Amino acid sequence: MARVAITAPSSAKKGEIIEIKTLAAHVMENGFRRTQEGALIPRDIITQFVCTYNGVEIFRAELHPAMAANPLIAFTTVATESGTLEFKWTGDNGYAETQSASLSVS
Amino acid sequence: MLCMSLQAGEIPLGERRSGYEFMGRDTRAMQDDDSTNPALFWLMDGETLWKRKDGVAACSSCHETMKGVAARYPKVAGGRAVNLEQQINACRSERQKAAPLAYESRELLALTAYVARQSRGMPIEAGWNERTEAGRALFTRRQGQLNLACTQCHDDNWGKQLSGTTIPQAHPTGYPIYRLEWQDMGSLQRRLRNCMIGVRAEPYPYGSAELVDLELYLMWRARGMKLETPAVRP
16 A cells, blocks of 8 residues: 655756655654543654655655644755655654655756 | 525525635645645555455456546435445445445545546536435434534535634535545545534434435535545645
């Protein structure tokens, strides 16, 4: 079942600003809610998102309990060279997802 | 007299507006862009389930396209109305010989969204029959401790503020929806039950004949309007 989704251009001109949109399927349970019986629901969130471009980190986000489920993270970068964009989400309870996208720059 | 005054409250066809038009710019943008609509996870899961053999066959073993199907549900057969979720489950138990999926489960929502997505942009087709009549009776009947009928908000007072939100016209054009308040995908029946809890009435159980009749009436009320599935709502 699908867990993450990336929307990024597959090609760009050198120096062009490209937009990257990422979605991760996650409940982002904030750790403050209780069940009807009063038991605390343990926190279960994504804590970090990192994007690297040919191995160089270009974007990093720290996520917190106030963030919505299925977080959408959109950002821009400058297309400098052909290569691979790697996306990595990590979080509570050993949550880890990776995805990559290739970009050809002309 | 009461019945007449309630009928008078019905929204003229030309003045009907989808819930989409009552939303803020950000929420609209989320629905407009398939890549930022979180419902895409349910659509992808739905496609996987559609093609996966369950019981003796996969959905895709018999069906090619489901274009237009969601625009014609609920359907009336043998004196009772059947909605899309129930039709999927009927198909599972009768044709696939697979276990029916629980109402509001991720799997059933995913399959329903995947089927309904194929009718996006198509006008809702709904005729009038005795179940629609029953649905209208529910829509116009006062209920709950607040003693309110659906029609009092959604026919007579749409566009006004209820707490911080605008009262929409209650057209079921985009179900199943991704609702920001839920942080989740949900069916029309989940939404109907929410409203019933809101007027402090005891909600009908999922899959009950009353809720399907109400769905049927709402689809008739929205006849001709375009489906937006999967819609995003605040």
